Amino acid sequence: MRIIRYRTSASAAVLAALTDEGKLVELQQADFLSVVRQAQSEGRTVLQYVQSVVESSEGRQAALEELDLLTPIEAPEVWAAGVTYEKSREARNYEATGGKMDASTFYDKVYDAERPEIFFKSTAARTVGPGQGVQLRSDSQWQIPEPELALVLDGDGTILGYTIGNDMSCRDIEGENPLYLPQAKMWRRSCSIGPAIRLAESVDNPYDFQIACRIFRDGAQVVEGTANTKQLKRKLDELVSFLKRDNELFEGTVLMTGTCIVPPNEFTLAGGDRVDIEISGIGKLSNPVLAAE
Structure with missing residues (x-):
């Protein structure tokens, strides 16, 4: 499971999960660390939390090459x-x-x-x-x-x-x-x-x-x-x-x-x-x- 950030055609930055099978699911959080904190608050690992979101979402097929990618995290x-x-x-x-x-x-x-x-x-x-x-x-x-x-x-x-x-x-x-x-x-x-x-x-x-x-x-x-x-x-x-x-x-x-x-x-x-x-x-x-x- 991979986490990415990309820019939409409307210039909005989006955080998403991308499976190895190419399923792309947008996440509600704005950044990776917010995903980590959400998982912790629910008593789950990050992977468990992201998998639950992916499994409950329709998503779409996408390849990294098709997206306007940003740094996956703004590292301090x-x-x-x-x-x-x-x-x-x-x-x-x-x-x-x-x-x-x-x-x-x-x-x-x-x-x-x-x-x-x-x-x-x-x-x-x-x-x-x-x-x-x-x-x-x-x-x-x-x-x-x-x-x-x-x-x-x-x-x-x-x-x-x-x-x-x-x-x-x-x-x-x-x-x-x-x-x-x-x-x-x-x-x-x-x-x-x-x-x-x-x-x-x-x-x-x-x-x-x-x-x-x-x-x-x-x-x-x-x-x-x-x-x-x-x-x-x-x-x-x-x-x-x-x-x-x-x-x-x-x-x-x-x-x-x-x-x-x-x-x-x-x-x-x-x-x-x-x-x-x-x-x-x-x-x-x-x-x-x-x-x-």
Whole structure:
């Protein structure tokens, strides 16, 4: 079961449930967290509540591609974890050493350490949804998307659902100095999430999501990569436990869990490109790339 938000022809934002069979049922609530609170007030799980609404409604058949999709949740904060896959460690080492593939760096330490790397990524105002443009940074010459499984959290750290995240990154800025990480990761339109929230209860095994990323330029595919969340070095609950440690979690916080797909080292995004990220059971997050201003 997935939860989506979309805009109608009258420009009204609608929250809806979408089954795997393509049945679309509009929900009376305006946002996902209101659905969570309604389910709690009735003593039911979110999935139980949504299923009851779907079963009692006629709905209609619809596909995600047909809808004017919005971010499935207006996350007050988006956080991200880094170096959670072997591929990510290799890429960060390459950046930090100027291309010395066999060199060891502090990224090896964080990969093996008890404490994961977790950093602040975005706010609702900086985050875009499906079909909206992600922005290139003007002072970077080496920029890539980072396709990631993202967790939608309750205020106590409970994983309510899963969505797709694009953690836009500047490899040259981060490689120049690790203290530049906030600038390498956070600027306007540097984060996208969507197209849906897959309810956590409807996922049998979160360590078996298939992830694919494809980048298109002038209508032709120029980059493709695939991965699976079974390659994650850390457990999802482990990442959440460190995020909420001595921290205040706002309801609807999103936590990206790291990437295992990195474009070739000679590749950088350009204005006019399109980034498509697909995760099995969730959908496809597609964003055009806007040139730096």
